[in-house]
Each structure stands twice: as structure tokens, then as C-alpha cells.
Amino acid sequence: xxxxxxxxxxxxxxxxxxxxxxxxxxxxxxxxxxxxxxxxxxxxxxxxxxxxxxxxxxxxxxxxxxxxxxxxxxxxxxxxxxxxxxxxxxxxxxxxxxxxxxxxxxxxxxxxxxxxxxxxxxxxxxxxxxxxxxxxxxxxxxxxxxxxxxxxxxxxxxxxxxxxxxxxxxxxxxxxxxxxxxxxxxxxxxxxxxxxxxxxxxxxxxxxxxxxxxxxxxxxxxxxxxxxxxxxxxxxxxxxxxxxxxxxxxx
Amino acid sequence: xxxxxxxxxxxxxxxxxxxxxxxxxxxxxxxxxxxxxxxxxxxxxxxxxxxxxxxxxxxxxxxxxxxxxxxxxxxxxxxxxxxxxxxxxxxxxxxxxxxxxxxxxxxxxxxxxxxxxxxxxxxxxxxxxxxxxxxxxxxxxxxxxxxxxxxxxxxxxxxxxxxxxxxxxxxxxxxxxxxxxxxxxxxxxxxxxxxxxxx
Numbered sequence: 001x002x003x004x005x006x007x008x009x010x011x012x013x014x015x016x017x018x019x020x021x022x023x024x025x026x027x028x029x030x031x032x033x034x035x036x037x038x039x040x041x042x043x044x045x046x047x048x049x050x051x052x053x054x055x056x057x058x059x060x061x062x063x064x065x066x067x068x069x070x071x072x073x074x075x076x077x078x079x080x081x082x083x084x085x086x087x088x089x090x091x092x093x094x095x096x097x098x099x100x101x102x103x104x105x106x107x108x109x110x111x112x113x114x115x116x117x118x119x120x121x122x123x124x125x126x127x128x129x130x131x132x133x134x135x136x137x138x139x140x141x142x143x144x145x146x147x148x149x150x151x152x153x154x155x156x157x158x159x160x161x162x163x164x165x166x167x168x169x170x171x172x173x174x175x176x177x178x179x180x181x182x183x184x185x186x187x188x189x190x191x192x193x194x195x196x197x198x199x200x201x202x203x204x205x206x207x208x209x210x211x212x213x214x215x216x217x218x219x220x221x222x223x224x225x226x227x228x229x230x231x232x233x234x235x236x237x238x239x240x241x242x243x244x245x246x247x248x249x250x251x
Numbered sequence: 252x253x254x255x256x257x258x259x260x261x262x263x264x265x266x267x268x269x270x271x272x273x274x275x276x277x278x279x280x281x282x283x284x285x286x287x288x289x290x291x292x293x294x295x296x297x298x299x300x301x302x303x304x305x306x307x308x309x310x311x312x313x314x315x316x317x318x319x320x321x322x323x324x325x326x327x328x329x330x331x332x333x334x335x336x337x338x339x340x341x342x343x344x345x346x347x348x349x350x351x352x353x354x355x356x357x358x359x360x361x362x363x364x365x366x367x368x369x370x371x372x373x374x375x376x377x378x379x380x381x382x383x384x385x386x387x388x389x390x391x392x393x394x395x396x397x398x399x400x401x402x403x404x405x406x407x408x409x410x411x412x413x414x415x416x417x418x419x420x421x422x423x424x425x426x427x428x429x430x431x432x433x434x435x436x437x438x439x440x441x442x443x444x445x446x447x448x449x450x
Binding site for chain 1: 265266269270272273298299300361362363364365366367368369386388390391392406407426428429430431432434435
């Protein structure tokens with residue numbers, strides 16, 4: 001029986017975490033490797049790092065932090081942000097990342113998904129999709145949710161899966177940051193129709209929301225940032241709660 | 252101790268190497284027959300596609316050297332599958348160390364099998380100190396069927412082989428280098444094992 005995965009997400013800028021992180025006993029709350037090690041020790045099932053360094057500030061050496069994370073992290077991790085080519089992916093995997101997450105680059109050129117899946121295997125290609133409800137449809141956004149596209153969520157998710165995406169990371173922009181729970185209906189539709197795992201993101205604010213996203217949303221994994229970083233919810237407490245609620249988790 | 256990680260262009264070695272080094276050993280990549288013959292422990296990792304990986308092993312001469320090794324060898328994921336007779340993936344001929352063949356998961360569940368799953372019945376020095384039902388990280392679309400050389404089992408859609416052993420050769424479908432405490436213990440057990448006796 002596969003465990004439902006709990007995934008903290010960290011924003012990275014120029015090799016450091018940017019979102020305030022409020023952990024006790026950290027020497028340097030902005031140090032990405034120390035945080036990664038801490039989360040992996042606490043029972044995070046995977047980690048996602050979103051590199052938000054502006055593309056014009058990104059130099060070849062700017063991914064050094066990936067190597068430092070890989071040295072200390074004993075669970076899989078995914079790197080997203082600014083990935084536009086097979087060369088970017090090759091470098092990240094060589095530095096020890098397990099998967100990469102692409103978003104705008106896939107919307108620019110959907111065949112990138114095919115090429116990455118063929119070169120590196122579907123297992124390391126995550127397609128991230130940001131969407132919000134407009135009228136009666138879920139519209140896909142690009143560039144971190146700033147720019148609307150003509151794509152519709154379910155069609156786009158289905159297309160990238162056909163092209164070889166190994167996982168879908170869906171963020172509901174309507175729910176993100178609200179801490180009022182996940183977009184359960186949309187997540188359930190993705191999770192029950194796609195042939196690949198679905199990572200749900202956006203809206204986590206309480207342990208009950210995680211139960212709901214696994215039980216009602218049928219998600220394979222749930223991702224959150226702020227509530228973990230500020231310690232409102234600790235991963236051991238969350239997993240203990242989920243186990244009591246009969247959700248299969250790795251303890 | 253000379254721990255050598257086979258480098259043959261199939262997936263990154265970084266994570267395996269980092270995991271070995273966290274245990275206090277030096278791990279060197281090995282890409283030639285001489286590298287492997289000089290090793291005290293050999294780890295055969297692999298992520299990617301079986302046929303292209305197999306072709307690379309043959310082109311470099313490693314395909315002949317690996318089955319003749321007498322030191323402990325641990326195949327991980329695709330590495331283990333390549334140590335079998337065949338893989339359904341690309342209809343690939345393997346190294347023939349384990350008399351079984353990798354098959355693709357069927358319809359009816361999400362493929363690849365990705366995430367944390369529990370293993371059962373772990374028997375072998377490899378699993379010393381690891382609880383029955385311990386969680387390990389898997390990511391694969393092909394699997395080995397249950398077989399007589401099995402050292403541990405797992406279940407996803409059907410029961411399948413999570414670890415296998417024959418003489419000095421061991422293989423695991425999961426990724427110990429990504430499996431937290433349990434994975435670290437398994438790697439420590441492998442490095443401590445002399446390759447003789449109960450496998």
C-alpha cells in the first residue's frame with residue numbers, strides 16, 4: 001500500500017530560502033541545506049524547491065545549492081523554477097535532484113515534456129500547473145500565476161500526461177495562501193482521471209485539510225509551505241493525526 | 252574500503268555517492284573493467300531506460316566484468332533489473348545473474364509505482380535491524396515477480412520482489428539512498444557484509 005506523501009515546499013532565491021522560516025534550533029533559518037536536512041529528518045516524504053531567482057540573475061553557479069541539498073537529504077527532492085531546456089534538467093539531475101518541475105516552459109513548448117520524458121524518464125518529469133476558476137472553467141496561468149493562458153486545467157493536465165509527464169503538481173490559485181483547505185473537487189477529478197500521481201497544492205491551513213485532500217480529493221501527495229515553515233503544523237503531528245484518521249502515511 | 256559506484260551514463264550517481272559518504276566511506280565512480288576489479292564493494296545504480304543502459308554496459312565491457320565479480324555487489328532499481336536475464340522494457344537482454352525477468356506493471360494502477368511503500372519478510376544480513384513493514388522509496392514501471400531468490404517482498408497491484416540475492420550479488424527495487432533511516436541502515440548493512448554466507 002503506497003503511503004500518501006507530505007511534501008514541504010521551499011522557495012529559493014540566490015541559494016537561500018526566502019519565505020521566513022520559523023524553526024527552533026536552526027543556526028541559519030535561511031540555509032537551504034540545513035532546512036532540507038531538518039525536514040527529511042522530521043519525516044517529510046519528499047521536498048520541493050522552487051527557485052524564484054529572476055532569470056537574468058541566474059548564473060551557472062547559481063544552482064550550487066542543489067548539490068548541498070543532495071548531500072544532506074535522505075529523501076527525494078524536486079527542483080522547479082526557470083527550467084527551460086534539457087540542458088537545465090541534465091545539470092539539476094547531475095547535481096543530485098531526483099525530479100524537476102516545469103511549468104511556463106511547457107506552456108511555451110509542450111514538446112519539451114516529450115523530450116524530457118524520453119531523455120530522462122517520466123519518473124523525473126513533474127509538470128506544475130497553476131490555475132484558477134474563471135466562469136465555469138479552470139484557466140491555466142503561467143509565470144507564477146501572473147499571466148493567463150488559453151489553456152484549460154483538465155485538458156492541459158491530460159495533454160502533458162500523454163506527452164510523458166510522470167506527475168502533476170496542481171496549485172489552485174484560488175486556494176493558495178487562504179489556509180482554508182484545498183480545491184477538493186478539481187483535485188479529485190485530476191487524481192481519478194489521470195494515469196499518474198497528483199500532488200495537491202494551495203490552501204493547507206489545518207491538519208483536517210490534509211485528511212480531506214487525501215480522503216475526498218484522492219490526492220497522492222499534498223504540498224504546503226507556510227504552515228510547515230512557521231511551525232503551525234509539524235510533520236510528525238500531522239502524520240500521527242492522519243494515521244488516526246486511517247490515511248496511510250509513512251511513520 | 253574501496254566502494255565503487257558503476258558509472259555508465261544511466262542516471263545520476265550523486266545521491267548514491269552522497270549516501271555512502273554520509274556513512275563515512277569514500278565512494279568513487281567506476282566506468283572501466285579495471286575500476287570494478289579493484290573494488291571491495293560495488294554498487295550498481297541506475298535510473299532510466301533498460302535497453303540503452305544495457306547497450307552502454309556492453310559497449311564499455313562492463314557487462315562481462317560484473318557477473319564475474321566476487322566482492323559484494325548491490326544493484327539498485329534499474330541496476331538490479333539489468334542483473335536479471337531479461338527485461339520486458341525494450342526487450343532487453345540482461346546480465347543473467349538473477350534467473351528472472353523484469354515485467355511491466357499492468358493496467359489498473361498508476362504507473363510508475365512512485366512513493367513510499369512497505370516491504371515484508373526481509374531476510375538477509377541486508378535487513379538486519381530493519382523492521383518488517385519498514386517503508387522504502389520506490390520509483391519504477393517494471394518489477395521482478397515473486398521468486399525463490401527473493402529477500403523481501405512488496406505489494407503494488409500485485410505482490411512483487413523488493414529485494415533479491417544470489418551468492419555475492421544483491422539487488423533492491425527501492426532506492427536505499429532516498430529511503431531515510433531504513434535505507435541508510437540497509438546501505439550500512441551492505442557495506443558491512445563480506446559477501447559470504449547467508450545472503
